[in-house]
Amino acid sequence: MLFRTFGKLAWKVSALGFGCMRLPTNDGIPMSGDINEGEALRMIRYAVDQGVNYVDTAYPYHGGNGEIVVGKALKDGYRDKVKLATKSPVWLITQPDDFDRYLNEQLKKLQTDHLDFYLFHALNKQRWEQFVRRYSLLDRAESAIRDGKICHIGFSFHDKYETFQEIINGYDGWSLCQIKYNYMDTEDQAGTAGLKLAAAKGLPVVVMEPLLGGRLANPPNSIREIFDGFGTKRSPSEWALQWVWNHPEVSVVLSGMSSMAQVEENLHFANRSAIDSLGAEELKWIGRVREKFQERILVPCTKCGYCLPCPSGVNIPVNFELYNDGFIHNDPKTARVLYSRFVSEGERAGACTQCRTCEEKCPQKIIVSEWMPNVHAVLGEGQSFPKHQSQFGGEDPFQRAPGRPGRPASPSWAGHETPPCDQGGDSPLEPSRAVPRGKPRGISTARQK
Ligand code: SF4
Numbered sequence: 001m002l003f004r005t006f007g008k009l010a011w012k013v014s015a016l017g018f019g020c021m022r023l024p025t026n027d028g029i030p031m032s033g034d035i036n037e038g039e040a041l042r043m044i045r046y047a048v049d050q051g052v053n054y055v056d057t058a059y060p061y062h063g064g065n066g067e068i069v070v071g072k073a074l075k076d077g078y079r080d081k082v083k084l085a086t087k088s089p090v091w092l093i094t095q096p097d098d099f100d101r102y103l104n105e106q107l108k109k110l111q112t113d114h115l116d117f118y119l120f121h122a123l124n125k126q127r128w129e130q131f132v133r134r135y136s137l138l139d140r141a142e143s144a145i146r147d148g149k150i151c152h153i154g155f156s157f158h159d160k161y162e163t164f165q166e167i168i169n170g171y172d173g174w175s176l177c178q179i180k181y182n183y184m185d186t187e188d189q190a191g192t193a194g195l196k197l198a199a200a201k202g203l204p205v206v207v208m209e210p211l212l213g214g215r216l217a218n219p220p221n222s223i224r225e226i227f228d229g230f231g232t233k234r235s236p237s238e239w240a241l242q243w244v245w246n247h248p249e250v251s252v253v254l255s256g257m258s259s260m261a262q263v264e265e266n267l268h269f270a271n272r273s274a275i276d277s278l279g280a281e282e283l284k285w286i287g288r289v290r291e292k293f294q295e296r297i298l299v300p301c302t303k304c305g306y307c308l309p310c311p312s313g314v315n316i317p318v319n320f321e322l323y324n325d326g327f328i329h330n331d332p333k334t335a336r337v338l339y340s341r342f343v344s345e346g347e348r349a350g351a352c353t354q355c356r357t358c359e360e361k362c363p364q365k366i367i368v369s370e371w372m373p374n375v376h377a378v379l380g381e382g383q384s385f386p387k388h389q390s391q392f393g394g395e396d397p398f399q400r401a402p403g404r405p406g407r408p409a410s411p412s413w414a415g416h417e418t419p420p421c422d423q424g425g426d427s428p429l430e431p432s433r434a435v436p437r438g439k440p441r442g443i444s445t446a447r448q449k
């Protein structure tokens, strides 16, 4: 195993960390509470035997059972071989004492007397202000350090870069941060700017979602062909992982592994990783892949949020993001799971009343009221993406239109479906990409007058 520096902490971390959000399940449902315990233990211990020394879990993983299984996996001497990270479920805290109550429960589930790293889970502006700040949870965490229950305090993050700046600059005691980072998300959430800011402050950066929830491991054929055309032969997963490891600011890359085969594959990739290992040509090649993915964006929503609030409560940017993701990655199945599990009914596209209040506020001139029924048809009712995807006999109709990617003037719902599901990743609901700005495209970007 190759090891990397962990910010200012005097400890070397394995290039690969074990993310325990997607352990194998008996019912085959990703992230369900019915963990295949035997296999999960075998995978975690095998990875540790091969040198993985960072194990990451969280209170809600696998319906609350994730920490219990990790605790079992780290028995028989394995606990001493790793640094263990778990996360405080800040959104469940309704009074300061809850922090300690959850921490004690987690220690018990994990069968340990201390956590090496305790992170505030999935911080965004609201959680930072209304939970961490409001209940003085940083004081609680410092008190837990004094009690020997926690060694270091950190946070995982899902929000805009400006919020990342606010949080990282808002407390001097952070010892690490965990961000989503992959070659599609350089400008999204913390992004490259956040990575560099954290590193400049000496904070170790733990990277989650290097494969974008597995979607970069299973790209559509048009993307796979670009990789195949390059002289260096790597699988799409390895390209994505090596791209992350290439960054000197990255300490450890978490992969949420669901099978022994994935563990073995990732260990193999980690052992070939290095900082600055990708040449200029290779980086250019990945840039081409990024562009190709971006060409597949159906709705040019930049997630600016200017359209909000919607009087009916629809979370417009999240709906567009899931819809785009389902198409971009040829993975409507995952988009539907996220839509049903993580977007409340009132926030879904199906709640749109076509009032059009939002449309005049949208700088991209997206005709939201036209899109929303389509978004709900695909994500909420299981209908297919527009027919044009199969109409041309290819997975990417935009390739077929000479000149500029064009879409039919109106969608038809007799189309196709190709749903690989996935591996890896951490946070299921912050699916987001840098969306290219510029000329809107698509059926409803601008209402025809
Ligand atoms: S058109 Fe739909 S999404 Fe837009 S403000 Fe009205 S109800 Fe909300």
Ligand code: SF4
Pocket: 300, 301, 302, 303, 304, 305, 306, 307, 308, 316, 317, 320, 361, 362, 363, 364, 365, 366, 368
């Ligand atoms: S729909 Fe328009 S205003 Fe709303 S988030 Fe997207 S780009 Fe911004």
